[in-house]
Amino acid sequence: xxxxxxxxxxxxxxxxxxxxxxxxxxxxxxxxxxxxxxxxxxxxxxxxxxxxxxxxxxxxxxxxxxxxxxxxxxxxxxxxxxxxxxxxxxxxxxxxxxxxxxxxxxxxxxxxxxxxxxxxxxxxxxxxxxxxxxxxxxxxxxxxxxxxxxxxxxxxxxxxxxxxxxxxxxxxxxxxxxxxxxxxxxxxxxxxxxxxxxxxxxxxxxxxxxxxxxxxxxxxxxxxxxxxxxxxxxxxxxxxxxxxxxxxxxxxxxxxxxxxxxxxxxxxxxxxxxxxxxxxxxxxxxxxxxxxxxxxxxxxxxxxxxxxxxxxxxxxxxxxxxxxxxxxxxxxxxxxxxxxxxxxxxxxxxxxxxxxxxxxxxxxxxxxxxxxxxxxxxxxxxxxxxxxxxxxxxxxxxxxxxxxxxxxxxxxxxxxxxxxxxxxxxxxxxxxxxxxxxxxxxxxxxxxxxxxxxxxxxxxxxxxxxxxxxxxxxxxxxxxxxxxxxxxxxxxxxxxxxxxxxxxxxxxxxxxxxxxxxxxxxxxxxxxxxxxxxxxxxxxxxxxxxxxxxxxxxxxxxxxxxxxxxxxxxxxxxxxxx
Numbered sequence: 263x264x265x266x267x268x269x270x271x272x273x274x275x276x277x278x279x280x281x282x283x284x285x286x287x288x289x290x291x292x293x294x295x296x297x298x299x300x301x302x303x304x305x306x307x308x309x310x311x312x313x314x315x316x317x318x319x320x321x322x323x324x325x326x327x328x329x330x331x332x333x334x335x336x337x338x339x340x341x342x343x344x345x346x347x348x349x350x351x352x353x354x355x356x357x358x359x360x361x362x363x364x365x366x367x368x369x370x371x372x373x374x375x376x377x378x379x380x381x382x383x384x385x386x387x388x389x390x391x392x393x394x395x396x397x398x399x400x401x402x403x404x405x406x407x408x409x410x411x412x413x414x415x416x417x418x419x420x421x422x423x424x425x426x427x428x429x430x431x432x433x434x435x436x437x438x439x440x441x442x443x444x445x446x447x448x449x450x451x452x453x454x455x456x457x458x459x460x461x462x463x464x465x466x467x468x469x470x471x472x473x474x475x476x477x478x479x480x481x482x483x484x485x486x487x488x489x490x491x492x493x494x495x496x497x498x499x500x501x502x503x504x505x506x507x508x509x510x511x512x513x514x515x516x517x518x519x520x521x522x523x524x525x526x527x528x529x530x531x532x533x534x535x536x537x538x539x540x541x542x543x544x545x546x547x548x549x550x551x552x553x554x555x556x557x558x559x560x561x562x563x564x565x566x567x568x569x570x571x572x573x574x575x576x577x578x579x580x581x582x583x584x585x586x587x588x589x590x591x592x593x594x595x596x597x598x599x600x601x602x603x604x605x606x607x608x609x610x611x612x613x614x615x616x617x618x619x620x621x622x623x624x625x626x627x628x629x630x631x632x633x634x635x636x637x638x639x640x641x642x643x644x645x646x647x648x649x650x651x652x653x654x655x656x657x658x659x660x661x662x663x664x665x666x667x668x669x670x671x672x673x674x675x676x677x678x679x680x681x682x683x684x685x686x687x688x689x690x691x692x693x694x695x696x697x698x699x700x701x702x703x704x705x706x707x708x709x710x711x712x713x714x715x716x717x718x719x720x721x722x723x724x725x726x727x728x729x730x731x732x733x734x735x736x737x738x739x740x741x742x743x744x745x746x747x748x749x750x751x752x753x754x755x756x757x758x759x760x761x762x763x764x765x766x767x768x769x770x771x772x773x774x775x776x777x778x779x780x781x782x783x784x785x786x787x788x789x790x791x792x793x794x795x796x797x798x799x800x801x802x803x804x805x806x807x808x809x810x811x812x813x814x815x816x817x818x819x820x821x822x823x824x825x826x827x828x829x830x831x832x833x834x835x836x837x838x839x840x
Contacts, residue, residue: 265714268302272710272758279750283603285569286754287695290702294709302709311708312701315667316417320410320700322670324367324693329682330652331370333645336362340378348385349448355379355390356397356444363401364408365656369563372398372797373629380631380804388457391805392815393447395797396789400443400823403786404436405429407656407666411752414700415782418707418760424774429660432779434834439783439826446822453814457806469499470525470587474517478540481521486513489538490523499524556586557614559628560803563606563796564693567627571601581621583612589803607792607799626691631804640682648682696753703757710761720765732770732837736780737828739763743784744824748791756785772837779835783827789816 271293278289298308311317330336343354355375362371372394379390402409406416406429416427474480480488490498491513500509502522508515523541561567567575572585588602589609610628612618624630640648655669664672677683710716727734739762746755763781767774792798792812801807 264302265718268710268713268715269718271296272706272715276746276750276758279754283569285695286751287698287702290706290754290757291698294702294705297705297709302713303705307708308705311421311704312697314417314421314701314704316413316420317697317700317704319667319670320413320417321693321697322667322674323407323413324410324696325683325688325691326652326655326670326673326677327367327370328687328691329640329648329677330366331374332640333649334639334642335645335649336374337378337639340375344378344382344384344390348389349451351385352390352393352451353444353448356393356400356447359394359397360401360404360440360444363398364404365652368398368402368409369796369800371401372800373562376629376801376804377631386456388455388805388807389451391801392454392807392812393451395795395801396443396447396816396819397440398797399786399788399795400436400440403783404433404440406432408432408436409752409786410696410700411756411785412782414703414753414756415760415778415785417700417704418756418764419778421704421707422711422764424764424778427778427782429656429666432782435779435783435827435830438830439823442822442826443819446818447815450815450818455807455811469589470496472523472525472541474519474521474523475540475542476519478519480517480538480540481519483517484513485511485515485517488517493525496525499526557583557612557618558631559610559612560631560800561604561606561608561610562627562629563799564691564695565604565606565627566623567604568606569603571603573601580623581612581614581627582617583614585610586613587611605799606796607802609803623690629800644680644682647680648677651676699753700757703753707757707761711765716761716765717769719762720769723762723766724769732772733832735766735770736776736832739766739777740780740784740824740828743781744787744820747785747788747795752785752788752795756781759785770837773835773839775839776831776835776837780827780831783823783831787820787823787827789820789823 275289275293278284279286294303294308294311297303298305339358343358344351346354359371359375375394376391379387379394399409402412406412406427412427412432420426485491485498498511500507500523501511501515501517502508502524503518577583577585587610588604589611590605590607609631618624639645651673655673658664658669659666674683678685723735723738727738730737739759742762743755743759746758749755750758759781760778763777764774767777788795788798790813792802792807792809798812802812805811
């Protein structure tokens with residue numbers, strides 16, 4: 263009975279994760295606490311999950327990456343990569359991204375290269391950003407440190423007294439899979455949309471909410487009389503009045519005090535409202551707000567704005583900027599924009615003040631597009647020192663001179679002593695939510711196993727693939743993991759699929775290594791949906807992509823990736839090693 267109740271709780275957790283109202287960190291922490299209160303895991307196991315050595319390694323790797331992502335050498339190489347014919351530039355970009363992502367945080371790599379792609383004008387960004395995001399995934403499955411998901415799976419393995427994953431253990435399957443997928447992306451590049459900046463702004467416009475100010479001269483006059491019907495590049499979608507939406511808006515509609523007006527239009531045309539008095543945009547007078555410098559930013563996955571509304575935050579105080587408009591991929595936003603929960607990957611058009619660039623929380627919350635803001639880069643000397651020190655730390659780990667956790671701790675201390683990194687930046691960029699997700703996920707995995715739920719699922723898996731034997735079970739675990747990573751997130755997918763994979767291996771009486779690795783590969787195989795992987799959300803708005811764009815580009819990549827890893831994994835890591 264306990265096993266069935268645990269499975270029901272996991273199903274509820276999945277549903278809430280898909281719904282997206284609460285963050286993964288909140289849900290996993292609540293579930294871990296619930297499992298402790300119901301006796302599925304004891305206090306020692308719960309606390310031990312948050313101090314797992316592999317989890318600490320993940321945190322240290324992310325902290326070290328804060329220095330590497332500021333390397334001027336990477337910036338210079340990127341500029342050279344984006345030269346030449348489109349297909350050649352795309353190939354070089356994917357090769358560079360895959361190589362960097364094998365050792366650096368994927369989101370950091372995409373954040374660095376995305377800015378360079380947005381700034382260049384030779385190739386439409388929509389032709390490069392999906393390949394960029396996919397290549398970051400592919401690089402991540404080639405080494406242990408390629409993505410936090412691999413380290414999460416390694417943490418689960420250690421937690422279950424299995425051998426630790428080697429630094430290059432995943433390389434034997436990951437590199438062939440990456441090469442095959444890069445070839446596929448080059449062959450199917452014609453399926454990617456070709457959005458010029460001008461066409462993109464027209465096809466996927468921003469949404470702007472304005473409201474009549476107290477005593478506005480617009481009140482009591484019609485839409486036509488106020489000149490709001492034929493604005494250049496802007497269209498009045500709806501009027502919000504006392505909680506009621508009026509749409510479509512006729513030319514004879516008379517405006518009333520405190521009416522809210524929802525406009526849509528091209529980013530270059532939004533300043534047309536500057537000359538219309540009596541309006542405020544998100545609480546600031548339109549003539550003041552729209553007269554400032556406009557900067558487009560993408561909300562990062564670790565931003566404190568995620569799942570909060572503009573009504574909830576004092577945006578002006580936090581960032582010395584006012585929100586002018588919002589864009590979310592190809593989705594239409596309706597109602598009061600100030601009450602729409604913000605999501606990672608949303609594009610905001612900001613009217614920035616003089617102190618915007620100086621705010622220390624910009625890096626954590628946003629990826630800034632265009633040339634308006636440039637993060638201070640390391641000097642060539644410091645860049646070379648940082649990259650060579652990181653390479654030495656990895657080499658020391660590979661040769662087993664010291665373990666990876668120790669080498670990263672030494673490297674972090676070195677960066678702090680050389681002032682390449684500061685304690686203030688560590689506090690500002692510390693991945694607290696990731697710590698809670700992974701630590702809680704480790705606790706959940708223990709609960710799923712102790713309740714018998716994992717063994718129950720493994721039994722079902724064996725019955726389902728009874729005619730195909732252990733290989734069918736491996737395919738089943740991979741498909742389960744891929745479905746989970748498309749629905750939720752990669753780390754959550756690994757957390758939920760690992761107990762099933764391990765129990766399935768034990769049910770068949772085989773070595774668990776291929777099942778452990780197939781969970782790691784499957785948890786990173788989120789090519790179809792833009793919402794399951796953070797780098798997809800990062801490029802969605804800048805590339806002006808729709809969900810269909812990801813599905814068209816991702817389907818052949820997903821099929822080839824799955825075929826390669828399912829063929830090679832049991833060959834390289836046999837079920838019955840000799």
